[in-house]
Amino acid sequence: MKINILIPVFNDWESCACLIRDIRKCFQSYPDHEVQYVVVDDCSTDREEDRFDSAAGDLRIIRLNRNVGHQRAIAIGLCFLNDHANADYVVVMDGDGEDKASDIPALLAKAANENGKIIFGTRKRRYEGFWFRFFYFLYKSIYRILTGQRISFGNFCAIPFGKVNNLVYVSDIWNHFSGGIIRSRLPYGALPLDRGTRYHGHSKMNFFTLVIHGLSAIAVYTDILAVRILVSTFFLICIALIGILTVTAIRFFTPFAIPGWASFVVLSFLIIIFQAFLISLLLLFNVLSYRTQRHFIPALEYQNFISGNK
Numbered sequence: 001m002k003i004n005i006l007i008p009v010f011n012d013w014e015s016c017a018c019l020i021r022d023i024r025k026c027f028q029s030y031p032d033h034e035v036q037y038v039v040v041d042d043c044s045t046d047r048e049e050d051r052f053d054s055a056a057g058d059l060r061i062i063r064l065n066r067n068v069g070h071q072r073a074i075a076i077g078l079c080f081l082n083d084h085a086n087a088d089y090v091v092v093m094d095g096d097g098e099d100k101a102s103d104i105p106a107l108l109a110k111a112a113n114e115n116g117k118i119i120f121g122t123r124k125r126r127y128e129g130f131w132f133r134f135f136y137f138l139y140k141s142i143y144r145i146l147t148g149q150r151i152s153f154g155n156f157c158a159i160p161f162g163k164v165n166n167l168v169y170v171s172d173i174w175n176h177f178s179g180g181i182i183r184s185r186l187p188y189g190a191l192p193l194d195r196g197t198r199y200h201g202h203s204k205m206n207f208f209t210l211v212i213h214g215l216s217a218i219a220v221y222t223d224i225l226a227v228r229i230l231v232s233t234f235f236l237i238c239i240a241l242i243g244i245l246t247v248t249a250i251r252f253f254t255p256f257a258i259p260g261w262a263s264f265v266v267l268s269f270l271i272i273i274f275q276a277f278l279i280s281l282l283l284l285f286n287v288l289s290y291r292t293q294r295h296f297i298p299a300l301e302y303q304n305f306i307s308g309n310k
Contacts, residue, residue, distance in 0.1 A: 002034045002087040003108065004161075007095040008073035010042040015199040016095035017052055020059065023101040030105065036060070036085070039095070040077040043067040065307035070094070071216065072305075074155060074177050079168045079302035080309075090159045092177070099156040100196040110191045111158040118163055118181060118188040120153035123195050139214045146228060147221040149182055153190060157181075168299035172220040179217040226283045233276040233283075240269040240276070 005023060009016045020037055027035050037059045043066050052059055062080055064073065074092055081090055089108055093099035103121060111119040143151050155177055159167070163186055167173060172180030181188055218225065244266050251262040 004087045004090045005037045006077045006092045008040045008070045009095045011044045011046045018199040026101045040073040042073045062309040075173045075298045076302045082164045087161045097199040103193045107158040119158045121156040121193040122153045122190045124192040171295035176216040179220040226287045233280045236276045240272045243269045
């Protein structure tokens with residue numbers, strides 16, 4: 001079995017070297033597996049040559065000419081593999097150690113048994129602090145409400161190589177890798193795995209980058225999100241109209257009206273209707289514009305971001 005391990009890296013070369021070392025140790029027990037490593041250097045400012053065993057001959061580093069972020073670095077790496085590699089599976093994983101080398105065989109076995117599905121590694125339990133877990137739960141809930149889909153996994157996955165050619169033409173993976181796969185309707189599954197610990201240093205993700213990451217996942221469903229908001233504003237307008245009718249009935253047909261309150265309440269409902277109408281109109285034009293735009297296709301554009309490889 002031929003396997004390509006795709007790892008995006010920004011300056012975290014020490015951790016990446018430790019990960020590749022552990023993967024090599026892990027696959028010593030699988031002599032029938034041929035493993036190649038493709039590291040996407042997301043325009044790092046640190047040098048990496050001295051940290052890797054160059055004599056092994058199983059490592060290729062793709063250098064990008066600008067920092068594009070992990071999600072887009074993964075998309076570029078997949079495009080590169082689609083054009084230059086021949087394998088049975090591509091395993092995508094972060095290079096910090098939180099995706100464990102020892103879990104790769106289980107992920108591949110699950111993928112082999114699932115007949116062509118992309119298999120993601122999900123977290124059985126999380127060890128972060130209370131606030132991280134709270135906001136992560138909030139993110140998953142908002143994602144579920146706004147898109148109608150569930151998301152409980154990150155980048156760690158095993159992709160049958162035949163599906164890579166499909167993925168690189170999915171424009172949504174440019175913004176959010178796992179969200180793009182969900183949107184693409186390609187078959188996928190999940191395998192619960194324990195989270196590993198970082199080899200070195202601290203995560204470069206902070207609250208603001210996590211928020212941007214979450215918004216990128218939701219942005220994959222821009223058109224669906226707009227339609228859901230459009231339907232919600234329609235119901236809001238209906239509720240406001242019912243409110244106006246109720247206030248009018250109370251004012252003219254019951255003795256419970258308070259002088260001056262009916263006109264104030266009706267005016268408030270009219271403001272709600274006007275704002276909801278403007279929101280609906282804006283969303284409608286946005287959806288129509290989105291549907292007519294030419295979307296970014298990673299497979300056709302990725303070479304513009306590569307400055308070299310070795």
